[in-house]
Amino acid sequence: QVQLVESGGGLVQAGGSLRLSCAASGRTFSSYAMGWFRQAPGKEREFVAAITWSGGNTNYADSVKGRFTISRDNAQNTVYLQMNSLKPEDTAVYYCADQRKSYGNSWYSTGVYDYWGQGTQVTVSS
16 A cells, blocks of 8 residues: 655645645555646546656646646655645645556546545635
């Protein structure tokens, strides 16, 4: 099993910044990549960003390109999501996810992620 513990969520004003952290424990050696997803009320869970542990290759949703940055600290088995220039539309529950295997260029699909964090609320006020 893999456990994902998130932190850093909260309330922030529009235009502000927030950094989310996700610490992975357990059988982390089998992990290929980590992703961030978000889900707003009444909407489907959507892809935000992903990164591979080994090469640090990244992918971003169009809605967050230029504003969000995903990174990882392999020594601490921790992945981060730096969120800048936040907008009210970014308000959602943010989830960290663990992709066990590579399925090619399928970062955006929830189906390729095997483990999920508990979710952390991010609220952006106007």
